[in-house]
Amino acid sequence: MITETVTSTTSLPPSELHFDFLxxxxxxxxxxxxxxxxxxxxxxxxxKAALQAGAxxxxxxxxxPRQTLESTGYxxxxxxxxxxxxxxxxxxxxxxxxxxxxxxYQFLADSSVEREMVITCCxxxxxxxxxxxxxxxxxxxxxxxFLGSSTVVLEQRQSWVRKVTCxxxxxxxxxxxxxxxxxxxxxxxxxxxxxxxxxxLKYELAVPGPAGISMPIASFNLHEELFTEKFKIRLKNGLPxxxxxxxxxxxxxxxxxxxxxxxxxALELVEALK
Amino acid sequence: xxxETPMPRTTTPAVESLLxxxxxxxxxxxxxxxxxxxxxxxxxxxxxxxxxxxxxxLEKRVxxxxxxxxxxxxxxxxxxxxxxxxxES
Numbered sequence: 001m002i003t004e005t006v007t008s009t010t011s012l013p014p015s016e017l018h019f020d021f022l023x024x025x026x027x028x029x030x031x032x033x034x035x036x037x038x039x040x041x042x043x044x045x046x047x048k049a050a051l052q053a054g055a056x057x058x059x060x061x062x063x064x065p066r067q068t069l070e071s072t073g074y075x076x077x078x079x080x081x082x083x084x085x086x087x088x089x090x091x092x093x094x095x096x097x098x099x100x101x102x103x104x105y106q107f108l109a110d111s112s113v114e115r116e117m118v119i120t121c122c123x124x125x126x127x128x129x130x131x132x133x134x135x136x137x138x139x140x141x142x143x144x145x146f147l148g149s150s151t152v153v154l155e156q157r158q159s160w161v162r163k164v165t166c167x168x169x170x171x172x173x174x175x176x177x178x179x180x181x182x183x184x185x186x187x188x189x190x191x192x193x194x195x196x197x198x199x200x201l202k203y204e205l206a207v208p209g210p211a212g213i214s215m216p217i218a219s220f221n222l223h224e225e226l227f228t229e230k231f232k233i234r235l236k237n238g239l240p241x242x243x244x245x246x247x248x249x250x251x252x253x254x255x256x257x258x259x260x261x262x263x264x265x266a267l268e269l270v271e272a273l274k
Numbered sequence: 275x276x277x278e279t280p281m282p283r284t285t286t287p288a289v290e291s292l293l294x295x296x297x298x299x300x301x302x303x304x305x306x307x308x309x310x311x312x313x314x315x316x317x318x319x320x321x322x323x324x325x326x327x328x329x330x331x332l333e334k335r336v337x338x339x340x341x342x343x344x345x346x347x348x349x350x351x352x353x354x355x356x357x358x359x360x361x362e363s
Contacts, residue, residue, distance in 0.1 A: 197346065198315055198350050
């Protein structure tokens, strides 16, 4: 059932105006041609930048094994977020991926890496908790994951913070960077949450969305050794291996850009983005 | 050979009292000890339990609850910074 229509001022044919971005009451989006095109163009920019930064590209399944999420500590950190899938004979073994980067750690599990590495991947993600907050249950996430020494990972994060903030501002968005205060990985207790807040492990880049309400369009995260320890991923030289990631919510970029500019101007701006 | 006398460190009573608490109570089990300007978090001195104990100490000293939004790196980087942010204002 369609209960909410998000449209923008555009010069698309009237027949398409109301079908560019529809969200069901369960938080499932249906995209029109403008949304498809804009999100494709945005993702192409992010992907190209990742590849230019030396990223290796991966495409992972939409389903993720329960064991992988258990290894990340996901169920303790985000109880009630993950959506289970019940396939024939596989009841309870798989869930819909809540983020694409978890696949990377499983892919590299029990291995040694020569030196720092960057991986980029894009996929559909599902977070059931957000539906009641007016967020999407299903959304598209491009991620850039980096592994290396703590210094390398920190430098990578800072570099992406600068780059993405510049992009958002070049696209005419009033982007604001802040330390995230929402629940983050491993922050099951107040002490852990405050420690993450002080150490600034998660930054969010927020912009005004439809109706002017601020929404994060990208996050920049440091995991320290959380995932590399859990998945036994090591540096060959024996030094501690850290990980971090940048995540882009593509539907949110679409909503921010079209509510600010309309679809046609948004397409022009993304096309011209350096 | 002339030996230079080290310059006395200028610390405030608040810094000294906080330093004493951190080294003698919070880090009682640690082999190393911190200085007023030692980075507490980059150096891994403070974990998720110790931060709560530290906040409880500060709240007792100032006589009020410290809101979570004030618990940020700019106010907690070192002993000197914490003292300036919460005990000397």
